[in-house]
Amino acid sequence: MKKVGLYFGTFNPIHIGHLVIANHMVEFSDLDEVWFVVTPQSPFKTKKTLLDNHQRFEMVYEATKDYQKLKPSNIEFKLPQPNYTINTLVHLGEKYPDGYDFSLIMGEDNLKGLHKWKNYEAILDLHHLYVYPRISEGVIEHQFKVHEKIHRVNAPIMEISSTFIRREHKKGKNIKPLLPPEVWKYMDEMNFYR
Numbered sequence: 001m002k003k004v005g006l007y008f009g010t011f012n013p014i015h016i017g018h019l020v021i022a023n024h025m026v027e028f029s030d031l032d033e034v035w036f037v038v039t040p041q042s043p044f045k046t047k048k049t050l051l052d053n054h055q056r057f058e059m060v061y062e063a064t065k066d067y068q069k070l071k072p073s074n075i076e077f078k079l080p081q082p083n084y085t086i087n088t089l090v091h092l093g094e095k096y097p098d099g100y101d102f103s104l105i106m107g108e109d110n111l112k113g114l115h116k117w118k119n120y121e122a123i124l125d126l127h128h129l130y131v132y133p134r135i136s137e138g139v140i141e142h143q144f145k146v147h148e149k150i151h152r153v154n155a156p157i158m159e160i161s162s163t164f165i166r167r168e169h170k171k172g173k174n175i176k177p178l179l180p181p182e183v184w185k186y187m188d189e190m191n192f193y194r
């Protein structure tokens with residue numbers, strides 16, 4: 001059985017914060033692989049400054065190509081929008097009926113809002129959750145504090161966001177160290193977020 005951790009996000013663009021978390025998960029938990037699931041449309045986000053799916057996927061591909069255990073996934077591209085995670089998990093179960101065990105990776109910030117996700121009880125019934133620390137407002141609901149399906153992984157905290165990267169790049173600031181070198185190169189060549 002291959003244990004796959006699914007790391008969902010818009011990755012607009014993917015940055016070193018994402019990469020550090022994913023790599024930490026495959027090296028220091030019992031997960032065998034991490035798949036970056038590029039989400040066309042997150043249920044709680046507006047589409048304003050979102051790059052095309054394929055361009056965001058390409059940047060995830062560039063960021064992960066030298067990491068054997070990290071993979072980009074475009075599984076949500078053909079699914080209905082907004083992309084509810086439960087739908088994607090059902091779809092993955094049908095596409096990979098044998099040999100795969102899918103878990104979710106999320107930051108403590110997202111755990112604080114998990115009770116608002118579509119069919120979150122069903123998600124927790126069928127899947128494990130790997131949670132990493134994140135500086136954020138709000139509280140973790142009592143039901144999620146001690147839960148047999150929710151596992152804490154002590155990954156490093158790196159407070160970088162794609163929003164910050166897009167905004168400061170547009171102003172002409174140098175944000176190069178915050179991106180994997182291949183992503184920086186691709187983004188610069190393609191004139192993204194100018």
Ligand SMILES: Nc1ncnc2c1ncn2[C@@H]1O[C@H](COP(=O)(O)OP(=O)(O)OP(=O)(O)O)[C@@H](O)[C@H]1O
Pocket residue numbers: 008009010011012013017018021106107109110134157158159160161162163164
């Ligand atoms: N620096 C970081 N460290 C750990 N987790 C992060 C970091 N940045 C984002 N994440 C988390 O990774 C997942 C995917 O990131 P996503 O691209 O959707 O968000 P983001 O980087 O916060 O982007 P944006 O600023 O565009 O909203 C989200 O669950 C998000 O909370």
Ligand SMILES: O=C(O)c1ccc[n+]([C@@H]2O[C@H](COP(=O)([O-])O)[C@@H](O)[C@H]2O)c1
Pocket residue numbers: 008009010039042043044045083084085086110116117118
């Ligand atoms: O299924 C849901 O109801 C749901 C609600 C909010 C977020 N998600 C997933 O969580 C991912 C991260 O969310 P966000 O808003 O922090 O980018 C997003 O890409 C979705 O795949 C899923």
